[in-house]
Every structure is written in structure tokens, then in C-alpha cells.
Amino acid sequence: MKKWYLVSVLCCLILFISCKEESNSKLFVGTFSENGSEGLYSYSFNTKTGKLANKKVEANIKDPSFLAISSNKKHLYAIEKTAEFKGSKGAVIAYEIEKDGLKEINTVGTGGGYPCHVGISEKGDFLAASCYSDGSLSIYKIGENGSLQQNPQYIDHKILDTIKTSRAHASLFTPDGLFTADLGLDAVKRYTYNGDKFVKGNQPSLNLPDGAGPRHFKFGVNEKFLYVINELNSTITVFQRKENGEYISLETKSTLDKDFKGENFCADIHLSKDGRFLYGSNRGENTIVIFKIDKETGKLTLIGRESVQGDWPRNFAIDPSNAFLLVGNQKTNNISVFKRDVEQGTLKFLDEVKLPSPVCLLFLDL
Incomplete structure (x- = not known):
């Protein structure tokens, strides 16, 4: 009797350990409302096997083209293309993340036209x-329950340049304030919070060459280095933070193979969680370009590039385990899954799932 009891306990223990080893994260996917898309989706992602499963429509909304999750993992914010609000061609929807799905908190108009990005402060008190x-x-301003407050502060970049056409594309909060990439002005604009509102920082603009088209950007460890991917001239520019808090340009690297002759538009950029590797997406060449980051200087060394196994990689994401990279290919309606070599930074294609017009991938680490 005791023998069978011990065997049963051992079997249960093995089963428990096996279940614990099956680690899953949730992947949210924003889409363009075309090709049969139903809006905002989610999948469960196995961080051991790299498999996507359990596709679900989380919210039936129009063009949820960008998503953001609060640092406490309690709230998700989604862009929506809508003319519902007077004087606005878009909105931001706030959701509470519940165990069985998303619960809408509220929706506010953006005031501006065609919102394409949302960024949240680390404390979760502001959204841009x-x-x-x-x-x-x-x-x-964000309420304690995750709701977006009415009457946001409105900053108009059109007044900053009378020659170029402003195209605000991405905003990220830092301990210093707020950084915004403006693709049309060829600059990353800086703002600081004065206790009442956001105003121009001491270094109001990080300027890039005419026609560069800065689209997205990421900070390295401790914000010592800033990496900007430029859509229009297919480059990545590295900035270094000086002791006075200002950033200076260090170098600019092409994202394209020297033999590529076609038209290309860069899109997304991400760093591995250990800060050793940088990845950028090329729409046209249809690749993920891979660079190694020098820990001391912040400069980039080209490792190589990998086909995205699709067309028009608008957005991609590294999973919470740091072992996989997933790409949303807008024009071929698929999400490509790559195994990531954490020591070398290289990618190996594993699998794909079909989904209409995926344009934003965002992991929730469960």
C-alpha cells in the first residue's frame, strides 16, 4: 500500500514539475481592419516551444494599430481609428486586463489626426x-483605475518648422521627461515636466539629417545610449548621453544589404533584454537586421540579417523569455516566429500563424 502511495505521489510531483515547465505568456496583436480582421486579438505563447495557440478576439475595434501595457500589467491601451469624437480622427481606449480578457474602462479622443503610437510613463500616471x-x-493624465482623464495637454509640432511637415510618430517617457520622434521634422523632440505640464527641455531637439525620417527609438541601459531607426533613409542612428543630460550623435549605420537595390522603409526597433543586441525591421528588403552593441561605447557591429518570411514587417517583439522573436508581416497576413540565439543574437525561423494585417505585437508576461 505504501509503495503504491509513494508511486502516486512521485507521479503527481513529476506532473506538477512538467506543468511548471510549460511556461506561457500572452501575446496581444493589433491589426488593420482589412482582409477580414476583427480588431484586437490575443494568443497564448509557449516560451519553451515557441508555439502560438488559443487565438481570441479581445476587442472588436477599428484599426487598433498600436498597443501599450502599463508597468504594473493591469491596464492595456489601444489606438483606434474613429471619427466619433468631434475634431478628432482617432481615439485611445483604456482596458483593464482581467484573467478572462479585457474590460473596457473608457475611451477618449486624441484631438489630433491618425494616432499611430501610445507611450506610458513608468509610474503609470501619464500617456502620450x-x-x-x-x-x-x-x-x-491616468487615473488610479487606469482611466484616461479628459482634456489632455495638446502639443502642436506644426509650429516648430515652417518648411517641413510634422509627422509625430512615437513618444516614450523617461525620468527626464518625454521624447518624441517626429518623422517629418527629422528630429527627436524633448520635453520635461514642470509640475503642471510638459514643456521644451533644455535640449529641445536631437536633429537628424534631412530626409532621415526617425520613426521609432529605444534606450539602452540607464538611458546612456539612444537608438533611433530612420524610416526614409534606412538607417539607425546612435546617440550618447553626456553628463549634462544632453545627447550627441555617435554614428549612423545602414540597415540594408549593400547589394539591395529596391525601395525600403524601416519600421520597428528593439533591443534584447540583456542590452547586447539590436534588431530593426526593413519593409521592402523584408528582413530583420541584427547588430551587436558594444557595452562600453554603445556602437553597433553588424551581425547579419534574416528574412521575415513574409512581406512588410511593420512591427515585431522579443518574448519575455528573451529566446524568441516574433514578426508581424502586414501584407502577407502572417506572424513569423524565430528562435533567438541568446549568445550570438542570430535568428532561426521556426513557424508561422496566419492573421489578417498584423501591425503591432505586444507581450504580457504572465
Whole structure:
């Protein structure tokens, strides 16, 4: 009797350990409302095997083209293309993340046209929506329950340049304030919070060459280095932070193979969680370019590039385990899954799932 009891206990223990080893994260996917898309989706992602499963429509909304999750993992914010709000061509929807799905908290208009990005402060008290078509920012205060407050601060980039056309594309908060990539002005604009509102920082602009088109950017460890991917001239520019808090340009690297002759538009950029490797997406060449980052200087060394196994990689994401990289290919309606060599930084294609017009991938680490 005791023998069978011990065997049963051992079997249960093995089963328990096996279940614990099956680690899953949740992947949210924003899409363009075309090709049969139903809006905002989710999948479960196995961080051991790299498999996507359990596809679910989380919210039936129009063009949820960008998503952001609060640092406490309690709230998700999604862009929506809508004319519902007076004087606005878009909105931001706040959701509470529940065990069985998303619960809408509230929706607010952006004021500006065609919002394409949202960024949340680390404390979760501010959200910035970047509006592409009229080059503006809408900065919202966030309530304790995750709700977006009315009457956001509105910053108009059109007044900053009378020659170029402003195209605000991405905004990220830092301990210093707020950084915004403006693709049309060829600059990353800086703002600081004065206790009442966001105003121009001491270094109001990080300027890039004419026609560069800065689209997205990421900070290295401790914000010592800043990496900007430029859509229009297919480059990545590295900035270094000086002791006075200002950033200076260090170098600019092409994202394209020297033999590529076609048209290309860069899109997304991410760093591995250990800060050793940088990845950028090429729409046209249809690759993920891979660079190694020098820990001391912040400079980049080209490792190589990998086909995205699709067309028009608008967005991609590294999973919470740091062992996989997933790419949303807008024009071929698929998400490609790659195994990532954490020591070498290289990628190996594993699998794909079909989904209409995926344009934003965002992991929730469960």
C-alpha cells in the first residue's frame, strides 16, 4: 500500500514539475481592419516551444494599430481609428486586463489626426498619443483605475518648422521627461515636466539629417545610449548621453544589404533584454537586421540579417523569455516566429500563424 502511495505521489510531483515547465505568456496583436480582421486579438505563447495557440478576439475595434501595457500589467491601451469624437480622427481606449480578457474602462479622443503610437510613463500616471497626420501629441493624465482623464495637454509640432511637415510618430517617457520622434521634422523632440505640464527641455531637439525620417527609438541601459531607426533613409542612428543630460550623435549605420537595390522603409526597433543586441525591421528588403552593441561605447557591429518570411514587417517583439522573436508581416497576413540565439543574437525561423494585417505585437508576461 505504501509503495503504491509513494508511486502516486512521485507521479503527481513529476506532473506538477512538467506543468511548471510549460511556461506561457500572452501575446496581444493589433491589426488593420482589412482582409477580414476583427480588431484586437490575443494568443497564448509557449516560451519553451515557441508555439502560438488559443487565438481570441479581445476587442472588436477599428484599426487598433498600436498597443501599450502599463508597468504594473493591469491596464492595456489601444489606438483606434474613429471619427466619433468631434475634431478628432482617432481615439485611445483604456482596458483593464482581467484573467478572462479585457474590460473596457473608457475611451477618449486624441484631438489630433491618425494616432499611430501610445507611450506610458513608468509610474503609470501619464500617456502620450502621437498623431501622425497633423504632427501633434496628446498627453493624458491616468487615473488610479487606469482611466484616461479628459482634456489632455495638446502639443502642436506644426509650429516648430515652417518648411517641413510634422509627422509625430512615437513618444516614450523617461525620468527626464518625454521624447518624441517626429518623422517629418527629422528630429527627436524633448520635453520635461514642470509640475503642471510638459514643456521644451533644455535640449529641445536631437536633429537628424534631412530626409532621415526617425520613426521609432529605444534606450539602452540607464538611458546612456539612444537608438533611433530612420524610416526614409534606412538607417539607425546612435546617440550618447553626456553628463549634462544632453545627447550627441555617435554614428549612423545602414540597415540594408549593400547589394539591395529596391525601395525600403524601416519600421520597428528593439533591443534584447540583456542590452547586447539590436534588431530593426526593413519593409521592402523584408528582413530583420541584427547588430551587436558594444557595452562600453554603445556602437553597433553588424551581425547579419534574416528574412521575415513574409512581406512588410511593420512591427515585431522579443518574448519575455528573451529566446524568441516574433514578426508581424502586414501584407502577407502572417506572424513569423524565430528562435533567438541568446549568445550570438542570430535568428532561426521556426513557424508561422496566419492573421489578417498584423501591425503591432505586444507581450504580457504572465
